[in-house]
Amino acid sequence: MTRILISPNKYVQGKGVIKELGEYLDDFGEKVLALCDPVVLELFTDKVKEGLANKDVKLEEFNGEASKKEIDRLKEMVQKEKIEVVVGIGGGKTLDTAKAVSYYAGLPVGIVPTIAATDAPCSALSVIYTEDGVFEEYLFLPSNPDLVLVDTKIVAKAPVRFLVSGMGDALATYFEADACSVTKAPNIPGGTQTITATNLAKLCYDTLIEYGTAAKEAVEAEAVTEAVEKIVEANTLLSGLGFESGGLAAAHAIHNGFTVLEETHSKTHGEKVAYSTIVQLVMEDRPPELIEEVIRFCKEVGLPTTLVDLGIEEINEEDILKVAETSSVEDETIHNMPFEVDAEMVKDAILAVDRLGK
Incomplete structure (x- = not known):
């Protein structure tokens, strides 16, 4: 059988790199949906806005579960707002949801984990759960994220x-x-x-x-x-x-x-x-x-x-x-x-x- 290795297009890690997020998205578009989990919006809204200051950004709160209902809700929003790139900022379920939305909408995706809690950020995979949090299925994606950016200063504060x-x-x-x-x-x-x-x-x-x-x-x-x-x-x-x-x-x-x-x-x-x-x-x-x-x-x-x-x-x-x-x-x-x-x-x-x- 053929040997295959896949990986994100670009991986960026270091202290304070969230300030450069917008620059790393320049190749993908100007209108950004930033899907953030509630903790990100509470603690890091200013840092997210600073990092995306050169973009037209819609900040949206993730509802807490990587379910088909949430993915459908966000896909409709992306289409209505004419979004060009989806960015997931937060924990694993937020990131998996962002990847799924970008896949169904046919858009590039940037992934910004604020915790180092799973190996979800780099993968061409979303784990889908029911609305009650029970594992439902793997969604295998045709490609890995276009960008994975990890700010270790934020990770260390979690x-x-x-x-x-x-x-x-x-x-x-x-x-x-x-x-x-x-x-x-x-x-x-x-x-x-x-x-x-x-x-x-x-x-x-x-x-x-x-x-x-x-x-x-x-x-x-x-x-x-x-x-x-x-x-x-x-x-x-x-x-x-x-x-x-x-x-x-x-x-x-x-x-x-x-x-x-x-x-x-x-x-x-x-x-x-x-x-x-x-x-x-x-x-x-x-x-x-x-x-x-x-x-x-x-x-x-x-x-x-x-x-x-x-x-x-x-x-x-x-x-x-x-x-x-x-x-x-x-x-x-x-x-x-x-x-x-x-x-x-x-x-x-x-x-x-x-x-x-x-």
Whole structure:
């Protein structure tokens, strides 16, 4: 099969770079829809306006869920206002919505994450949820964002939980890509892995283990250090390229399974992915010392290692089986694993990780 690697057209990262946002959009148009989550409008409206001072801007508040209803609402607005470029500013669901709107409207898109909580910014993918927050489907897009711009000064001011959540999402990157390299499962663009993608995924994991704790401590002080820059890049760029061109396997499928339990809805995407990554490692029968390393890392930075950490106070095997069944439906990425997977296997691994995490 043909090897394929895809990436954003341009990636920009650094302190204060949001001031240059308008300049980076010059090639795409003058009339901008800036879709912002409520926190951005509350805390960073002045910075957004300053960065887009050379554009004709319509600021619009995101309603909080990356649902088809919200995408349709914004698509109508884009057409009515004759928008030329869509910019998403905020967290993962805001960004996924901006990408979906730009796709349906046939417009370029700029992505400005204000937290380093997921690998969503760089991808040619939007995760669509129901209006109640339950995973519904992946929307695969024909191209990656035209621009991804990350202001690390803004990221460092966000609650540290978001940076840690991004580390949880990034934690899965190498292990899922590694599983796909064995099965030669197709990656997101439909090819197999380049050695570049495989090595970026490994670099992502190595960066987390080496710099994750130091970056967390720096962000707790609202400081931007080299460790923070490295972890923001790992969470955003390395994880984005690694999962997309490396492939997805069990961890993200199990995450999707956990969304059926209301108790987990208060947990972030990355928090659920971190626990699900350990579940994948147990399913694979990885060496105990590796599983211990991952669990130790999660505990050090504050990622879930038990079901209680995920909000599941009382363990009900029927509920865990529902998670496992949702994780292993026919078209889920869990079937990219190098062995046959069924719901019972997933359930047992989920319960085993809970015990290991304790």
